[in-house]
Amino acid sequence: MRVNTLKRAAVAFALALPGAAIASVVAAPAAHADGCYTWTRNLYQGSSGADVRQLQIRVAGWAGYRDIVENDGRYGPKTAAAVKRFQQAYGLRADGIAGPQTYGKLYQLQDNDCTPAHFSHGELDDGCGGSGYDGGPLSEAQTRQNALRTMWKLEALRKSLGDKPLDVSGGFRSRACNNRVGGAADSQHLYGNAADVTSRTKSLCQVARDARDNGFSGIYGPGYPDHDDHVHVDSRRENNADRSSNTTSWSAPDCGVGN
Template identity: 75%
Template sequence: MRMNTLTRAIVAFALALPGAAIATVVAAPAAQADGCYTWQRTLSQGRSGDDVRQLQIRVAGWAGAGGIVRVDGRFGPETAAAVRRFQSAYGLRSDGIAGRQTFNKIYQLQDNDCTPAHFSYRELDDGCGRGGWSGGPLSADRTRANALRIMWKLEALRRSLGDQPLYVTSGFRSGSCNRQVGGASDSQHLYGNAADLTSRTRSLCQIARAAREHGFSGIYGPGYPGHDSHVHVDLRRENNDDRTANRTSWSAPDCGVGAGD
C-alpha cells in the first residue's frame, strides 16, 4: 500500500474548488494528469477505441453482482453500468458518462506506471521471491498486463470494504514457483490472473462476499480445501488461454459463497 503522489493531491484540490463540478460535465481533461494515460474526449455508450479500453481496465472492478466488464474497446451497457458504480463509489455524479470529473478521479487513483493507488507490480510479481513475469504459459508482457487488470479490481474491492488495506500474499507464479508451493497445475496464478488476499481489519468472509460484486469469476475462501487462511480471487472468465475460460467458479462454503450465488 502506497502514499498518494503530489499529483493526486493537486487533482483532489482542484476538484474541491468552487465551480469544478460544472466544468467537469463539459469535456474530458485538456492536460495530462500523470505519466500513465490521458483521455482526450468524453466517453459514453456507442464510443469505441483504445481510450474506451483503457477506461474499461480501470472500472472493471465495478461490474456488479456476478458480472464482468469485457475489455474490448466498445462502450456498451455493461461499461456504462460499471462507470455509474465507480462514480457513485467516489461521490461523483452517477450518469455512466466518463468525462473530466471521472477521469480526474482515475488520475487521482493511479500512479505513473498505471497501477492503482494501493497496489503495485511488486506485490503481484513472482510469488517465490525471484521477481519478474517470465516462466508462465503467457509472454511476460501479457502476464504483466493481466496483473494490472486484477490490481484495478482489487482497488475496487478495497474501496467497497471501506478503504481498509488488503494484503496480497501470492500473485503471479512462474511454473517452478507454482510447483514449489504446491499450486494446481492449471492455476490462474500462472497467468498473472490471480491474487490471494488477507486483511487485518476485515474477515476473510467479508472479503469473499464482497468479491462477488467486483468482477472476479474465481473466488475461493474459508471452507474450500487449502483456503482457510486467505481468499483467492481470479479472472478466469477473461483468460482465453485456459480451459477454465468462460466459467465462474466460487466456493467459500463457510461464508455462504457458492457457484449459484
C-alpha cells in the same frame, strides 16, 4: 507540479467543451500521473477505441454481482453500468458517462506506471521472490497487463470494504514457482489473473462475499481446502486459455459462497 496541474486543467476544460470543440483537442498534453494515460474525450455508450479499453481496465472491479466488464474497447451497457458504480462509490455524478470528474478521480487513484494507488507490481509479480512476470504460459507483457487489471479489481474490492488495507500474500507465479508451491497445473496465478488476499479489518468471509461484486469469476475462501487463512480471487473468464468456457467458480463453504 504546477505545470502538470495546469496541463490537467487544460484537458478538463477541453473535455467540458461541446463536441465540435472536443475534436480539436485530441492531441492534448499529458497531465499528472498520465505518464500512464490521459483521456482526451468524453466516453459514453456507443464509443469505441483504445481509450475505452483503458477505461475498462480501471472500472473492471465495478462490474456488479457475478459479472465482468470485457476489455474489448466497446462502451456498451456493462461498461456504462461499471462507470456508474465507480462514480457512485466516489461521490461523483452517477450518469455512466466518463468525463472530467471521472477522469480526475482516476488520475488521483493511479500512479505513473498505471497501477492503482494501493497496489503495485511488486505485490503481484512472482510469488516465489518477486522476479517479474517471466516464466508463465503467456508473454511477460500479457501477464503484466493481466496483473494490472487484477490490481484495479483489488482497488475496487478495497473500496467496497471501507477503504481499509487489503494485503496481497500471493500473485503471479512462474511455472517453476507454481511447481514449487504445489499449485494446480492450470492455476490462474500462472496468468497474472489471480491474487491471494487477507484483510486487517474485515473477516475473510466478508472479503469473499464482497469479491463477487468486483469482477472476479473465481473465488475460494474459508471452508475450501487450504484456504482458511486467505481468500483467492481470480479472473478466469478473462483468461485467454479459458475464455471459451465462460467459467465462474465460487467456493467458500464456511461463508455461504458456493458454485
